[in-house]
Amino acid sequence: MRNRTYTIGCGLLLTFGIASLAIAQGNGSQQPPASQQLQRIHTPQSIDEKLVQLTKDLELTPEQQKQVRPLLEEHHDKIQALLDKNPTKSRQQLAPQIHAISDETHHKIHALLNDPQRELEKAMQHHEHNGAENKRSAPPAATPPEP
Numbered sequence: 119m120r121n122r123t124y125t126i127g128c129g130l131l132l133t134f135g136i137a138s139l140a141i142a143q144g145n146g147s148q149q150p151p152a153s154q155q156l157q158r159i160h161t162p163q164s165i166d167e168k169l170v171q172l173t174k175d176l177e178l179t180p181e182q183q184k185q186v187r188p189l190l191e192e193h194h195d196k197i198q199a200l201l202d203k204n205p206t207k208s209r210q211q212l213a214p215q216i217h218a219i220s221d222e223t224h225h226k227i228h229a230l231l232n233d234p235q236r237e238l239e240k241a242m243q244h245h246e247h248n249g250a251e252n253k254r255s256a257p258p259a260a261t262p263p264e265p
Contacts, residue, residue: 193223
């Protein structure tokens with residue numbers, strides 16, 4: 119069950135991870151535009167991959183798959199339009215809008231889930247949240263003394 123929860127977490131994280139990527143910031147150095155950073159992740163093929171992952175992780179029915187696909191396509195189109203309108207902005211600058219688009223899509227997909235699927239999703243989110251907390255609260259790794 120723990121591995122299944124982790125797998126579900128990874129699937130949804132992949133699905134809505136664009137927001138996390140948009141928020142992530144390197145060391146403050148100059149970043150390329152978001153459109154360049156996201157071009158490998160945000161592709162039409164990624165819609166199919168996301169649908170396959172969600173189907174596997176949340177056990178989507180064929181009917182749910184038919185309902186989720188347009189939501190993923192809409193998500194893709196909205197983010198692509200945002201990138202097209204703002205070709206020189208970094209992902210950090212676009213993070214609030216990308217996050218809002220991802221949240222909207224998540225809520226729409228959540229509304230299509232049945233109770234057992236919502237429980238799987240809830241367990242995954244709990245696991246994901248705890249993992250993020252552990253990463254933030256972990257002390258920096260000590261460097262071994264040089265001989």
